[in-house]
Amino acid sequence: MTTSNILEKIKQYNTIIIHRHVRPDPDAYGSQNGLAEILKASFPDKTIYVVGEEEASLDFLATMDDIDDHTYKNALVIVCDTANQERISDQRYLQGKELIKIDHHPVVDAYGDIQWVEENASSVSEMIYQFYLEQKNNGLQMTDRAALLLYSGIVADTGRFLYPSTSERTFQYASDLVAYDFDRSAIYEEMYKTNLNIARLKGYILQILRFPPLLV
Ligand SMILES: [Mn+2]
Numbered sequence: 001m002t003t004s005n006i007l008e009k010i011k012q013y014n015t016i017i018i019h020r021h022v023r024p025d026p027d028a029y030g031s032q033n034g035l036a037e038i039l040k041a042s043f044p045d046k047t048i049y050v051v052g053e054e055e056a057s058l059d060f061l062a063t064m065d066d067i068d069d070h071t072y073k074n075a076l077v078i079v080c081d082t083a084n085q086e087r088i089s090d091q092r093y094l095q096g097k098e099l100i101k102i103d104h105h106p107v108v109d110a111y112g113d114i115q116w117v118e119e120n121a122s123s124v125s126e127m128i129y130q131f132y133l134e135q136k137n138n139g140l141q142m143t144d145r146a147a148l149l150l151y152s153g154i155v156a157d158t159g160r161f162l163y164p165s166t167s168e169r170t171f172q173y174a175s176d177l178v179a180y181d182f183d184r185s186a187i188y189e190e191m192y193k194t195n196l197n198i199a200r201l202k203g204y205i206l207q208i209l210r211f212p213p214l215l216v
Contacts, residue, residue: 002112003130003131003135013046017147018080019090026153030061031102031150037149045162050065079101082101083106104122122160125152154170
């Protein structure tokens with residue numbers, strides 16, 4: 001499996017519907033919508049949809065499309081960041097003509113006509129940028145909005161570049177992405193908002209913490 005196989009498949013379809021996992025996080029939204037933005041910019045004649053349940057805290061990244069069942073007829077379905085089929089948000093993913101899986105989790109469910117899985121990738125957002133880099137000479141176009149989405153996914157899935165999955169390649173891609181025009185501070189502000197109840201719980205735990213721990 002190479003990124004060329006995926007691009008070839010995309011070129012064969014007029015309608016492409018992109019899914020991701022339930023209870024979405026910024027990598028799910030970032031990879032799904034980053035890919036959608038790249039495909040919209042690269043192929044203005046194709047119709048690209050993003051679907052799945054909405055998550056209000058991620059509205060700053062994207063909003064989903066509301067599509068009819070018949071839209072799936074003759075459509076290519078791409079699923080991002082989802083290891084197993086039960087976790088795919090919107091089970092209509094089965095109604096497309098062909099299915100592509102793009103993921104970075106260990107393979108527990110080998111679904112899809114084409115599967116591109118990179119367990120060493122920090123995030124699927126990183127993989128989507130790799131897809132762009134490898135295929136930019138074959139027609140793929142990057143946009144500021146796609147850069148914002150992919151960067152957000154990378155930042156979230158690497159725990160702000162702390163987790164061991166953060167590689168040299170992750171930093172190279174992040175470096176490329178910040179050269180596009182988007183407001184990093186605004187993203188961080190949205191991504192790291194704390195729910196008041198969670199903040200209170202953390203405060204409570206810190207107040208009762210003792211060293212060494214109190215055994216009662
Ligand atoms: Mn992920």
